[in-house]
Amino acid sequence: MAPVTSPILHASPQQRRRTRAALTWADLLETIGLAWSSLVSNRLRSALTMLGVIIGIGAVITMVTIGRGAQSQTEQQLKSLGSNLIFVQSGVAATNSPASQGAGSATTLVWDDAKAIAHAASSVAHVAPVLNLRSQVVLGELNTSTMVVGTTPEYQPVRDFLPLTGRFFNQAELDRADRVALLGQTVVDSLGLTPSSALERTIRIRGEAFTVIGTLEFKGVNSFRDQDDQVLVPLTTMASRIVGVNAISGISLDSISVSATRSSEMEAAQYQITNLLRLRHKTMFPRQDDFVIRNQADLVSASNSVANIFTSLLGGSAAISLIVGGIGIMNIMLVSVSERTREIGIRRAIGARSSDILRQFLIEAVVLSLFGGVLGTGLGVVASLIINAIFGWRAGVAVDAVVLSLGFALAIGVFFGAYPANKAAHLDPIAALRSD
Amino acid sequence: MIQLVGINKTYAMGEMLLPILRDIDLTIIRGEYTAIMGASGSGKSSLMNIIGCLERPSSGKYYFDARDITTLNDNQLTDIRNFRIGFVFQQFNLLSRLTAIENVMLPMVYAGYSRLERRQRAEAVLVQVGLGDRLVNRPNQLSGGQQQRVAIARALVNQPDVLLADEPTGALDSHTGAAVMDQLNELHDRGLTIVLVTHDAQVAGRAERIVSLHDGRIVAP
């Protein structure tokens, strides 16, 4: 029988396949394409489902960018204090908070301490003694409350403060206790002056007349205070004319700013200063030190640890929204599986293995979440750039957060798609075929 | 080619076991055109699903090409459906999102043919069933008769050993139904083994051989 030969029914045994070919990359690409077209056919629903992931990923990237930006901002401010800087402050260490500036108010340091440090500590480059007093500064009708800082010319190299106009006071003026002053830019503004017009003007501090010999370069506000809201005067003048108190042991100080010779000498300098002051203050164990030493690294790491907590809190809360997005995907995939039960039955009947069905739905979930992830990344990058522009940050976009988020989106697709896909794969073909 | 020995199928209905097929013995040889006829609810589709390896019998032996089907795992059964059996259903069961040619290519996707091969062969089969000009139409753009011919093309595209048709004319008017039956006869004339399920004696009469089913048992016609 079968006199008519048909190319369809009578293929040679070689032509006729009896076993499956291995899965190729082309097949995988095709499955992805199929998943894509199935998502496109349900455009609104897919978009709404992706929204959770879009917002989640966008939020993670933006939040991490904000956290990092704030952190690098703080780091820059701390660097603006000067380099290789060590602070020695009067008073007993406050033990409860590492980030605290708060040594006690008792002024236990004296100028001789500063001189001794400059003389004896080999790892120390410059030493600037500091005596502070908050006070009114008056120019004619105008006055402003500012921080009056008594110090020495060493303040310049230690704190990296250069005059914007005029000059710093010199050793001779310090020795004579001349009534000369340098104004920070905030004070210049408050007194209605400009950096150039301020020169040679006479201001009054606590009734004493001071000649302005310079204004200080702009430093900006750091996390602790406005570095431009200060007036510098010679320490000797400060002690005799403004504070008006000289202890028997010499001029009292609030703090001593020290710069180490090199950053690698920071630790050595700190040891030398500590030992020297313990000897001078006779505070060997078990007596507690009456001074506190901090360096820039301490301040940076304290502020970093705060910023890190801040960043992980922001990132963490954004990650939760990402998980909510994942649950949305799971939900819609479950709906999709039950809507397409018959399709699954048909595919199973004509030769789809349960692993084929599993792959189909898993890839659909991954395409959904990954595409949402790409859109969310776009959103996050744009938001990050806008925020950077607004705050003038140069931190850029958190690239690792972008990579991590996309990985996370992939993982979410797999994780939240696994249950619906597994459910689809294990439907009974007959039951699926009979459903409608 | 197909040999059923003492096949039983029961469904659990709550506490009760509901027998659907009882002691079915049936042998179908290569090239045969068999009609399974019986009233609605007599178990025809259940028998067809077992022959089609979509379902396992509750007891009994099923040999497909001398191979005991009841010992195979799910993937092996799936592969038999894919490579050796073609299904045609009463409700056509095409995927509405896919075009005619995409529907026909589907069994070849799971068999792992290349894209080019798939397209060429699917097109050839669609031309053979007279739908060469409807390749990229979706099912809702086709008449019932055309849809059923797409389904027949899909059943044939992997060159099966046997074509199983469950009430293939059930959703068609008598005229288009007759055209589909002509198509099956033509395929049989070319040597294809066909098992047809129907409740319609006239349709069954187109086959070489009629097996009557009553309450899950094979009875004399």
Ligand SMILES: Nc1ncnc2c1ncn2[C@@H]1O[C@H](COP(=O)(O)OP(=O)(O)O)[C@@H](O)[C@H]1O
């Ligand atoms: N999954 C099932 N659970 C319980 N009963 C079923 C199931 N599938 C079919 N049946 C019953 O088995 C009987 C035979 O069904 P079927 O094989 O579809 O008959 P036919 O195709 O001859 O109309 C019917 O009474 C039907 O209700």
Ligand SMILES: [Mg+2]
């Ligand atoms: Mg039926």
